[in-house]
Amino acid sequence: MANQAIDEIDLRILHALLDNALLTHKEIGENVHLSGQAVGARIRKLQDLGVIEGYTLRWNPEKIGLHIHAFLTVFIYANQSHQAFRNFVQLTESVMEAHRVGGEGCYWLRIRTNDSSELNKLLEEVLRYGNYRLSISIENVK
Amino acid sequence: MANQAIDEIDLRILHALLDNALLTHKEIGENVHLSGQAVGARIRKLQDLGVIEGYTLRWNPEKIGLHIHAFLTVFIYANQSHQAFRNFVQLTESVMEAHRVGGEGCYWLRIRTNDSSELNKLLEEVLRYGNYRLSISIENVK
DNA sequence: GGGTTTACTTACACCGTGAAAGGAGAAAAG
DNA sequence: CTTTTCTCCTTTCACGGTGTAAGTAAACCC
Numbered sequence: 001m002a003n004q005a006i007d008e009i010d011l012r013i014l015h016a017l018l019d020n021a022l023l024t025h026k027e028i029g030e031n032v033h034l035s036g037q038a039v040g041a042r043i044r045k046l047q048d049l050g051v052i053e054g055y056t057l058r059w060n061p062e063k064i065g066l067h068i069h070a071f072l073t074v075f076i077y078a079n080q081s082h083q084a085f086r087n088f089v090q091l092t093e094s095v096m097e098a099h100r101v102g103g104e105g106c107y108w109l110r111i112r113t114n115d116s117s118e119l120n121k122l123l124e125e126v127l128r129y130g131n132y133r134l135s136i137s138i139e140n141v142k
Numbered sequence: 143m144a145n146q147a148i149d150e151i152d153l154r155i156l157h158a159l160l161d162n163a164l165l166t167h168k169e170i171g172e173n174v175h176l177s178g179q180a181v182g183a184r185i186r187k188l189q190d191l192g193v194i195e196g197y198t199l200r201w202n203p204e205k206i207g208l209h210i211h212a213f214l215t216v217f218i219y220a221n222q223s224h225q226a227f228r229n230f231v232q233l234t235e236s237v238m239e240a241h242r243v244g245g246e247g248c249y250w251l252r253i254r255t256n257d258s259s260e261l262n263k264l265l266e267e268v269l270r271y272g273n274y275r276l277s278i279s280i281e282n283v284k
Numbered sequence: 285g286g287g288t289t290t291a292c293t294t295a296c297a298c299c300g301t302g303a304a305a306g307g308a309g310a311a312a313a314g
Numbered sequence: 315c316t317t318t319t320c321t322c323c324t325t326t327c328a329c330g331g332t333g334t335a336a337g338t339a340a341a342c343c344c
Contacts, residue, residue: 006206014201021163021197024300035324040301054200055163059156063193064148071213071243071250073277089284098284101213101277108213108277135215135243135250142231142240166331177293182332 004049009034010042014051017043021055066112068119069137073105076130082106085129094122106130146191151176152184156193159185163197208254210261211279215247218272224248227271236264248272 009032016028025036025043032039046052061069076085089098089109097110113119126132151174158170167178167185174181188194203211218227231240231251239252255261268274 011206014199014206017199018201019198021199026300036300037302037325038323041322044302049205050202051205052199052201056161056198056200057156057159057163057194058196058198059160059194060192063191064153064156069241070245071241073215073246086283095284098282099211099213099277099279100281100283102280103212103277104215104275105277107283108279133246135241135245135247137241137250138244139242140240141228141242141249142237168331178331179294179333180292183291186333 004045006046006049006051010046013039013042014046017052061112065114068111068113068116070111070113070119071135071137072109072111072123072126073101073133074107074109074126074130075132076106080129088125088129092122092125094118105133146187148188148191148193152188152193155181155184156188159194203254207256210253210255210258212253212255212261213277213279214251214253214265214268215243215275216249216251216268216272217274218248222271230267230271234264234267236260247275 012032013028016023016031025039028034029036029039034042043052074085076082085107089095089107094111094113095109096112099108100106101108111119111122113122123132123134154174155170158165158173167181170176171178171181176184185194216227218224227249231237231249236253236255237251238254241250242248243250253261253264255264265274265276
């Protein structure tokens, strides 16, 4: 597998694994008309290329008590250190995902907390670094 | 495994799998001081409880050409059908994730496109349903 | 104390996976 | 046109991870 280009079959394998990473290579192979070993070789290629970074779970945080799911757009105060905010983000467990963004705001955060009082506590901490706009997920549509 | 309560060990197993779903039960067991089979039984419990919904990939969309990663907060026009917008969301490949939200806006969307012209095209379509605020990810901080 | 329940460990068979070897088909060179 | 080379595939085989079944230890109840 020296040709490192990604073809249509690779993408079909990728999407199959995104849907269910426990599919056997043989099962995937039946869909793309390849032997299981050929599929395995292509998966290894996708890993080497960095397309596939690892394997993880699809899970339901609500089931372990994380009932609040919120999105936060943060506007860091002028003159405020971005590094301090970044450290805060890294150290705070409730921040599940964080991006530096352009457009609306400076940072975008995905927050999960057990309840609204925890969320409120976090929002107060965020106010040390900047203002924010908050949206709370009511329903996962997609 | 009739006791369906989630204990500290279950959470450690969950976090281990979130980090790397390919860990063998035995490897996890060495960390939590259980046999591989006992770990397997607990994982099955987490699946039955709906905590673990499935297995998927951590991957890098940029590597297959999806260079634009944007967050969209949509404000549906008054009198506009929400169902039409939801259909649009389901049918549009560039929409990777969508939530009904309270607070800022009506919906929150995660968008990935190959380039800015594709993004622009999508934004025009969104304008059929509502206004929006756009943030574009510059760096994945966490 | 005997009986029951719960959650674990050990033993074992199945099968998914990666490695190695061999083959088909296309492209390039003579 | 034939030969060589390269790429990517299939087949074969051994290893090892997983689920099942059986056995064990501890806690609880009567």
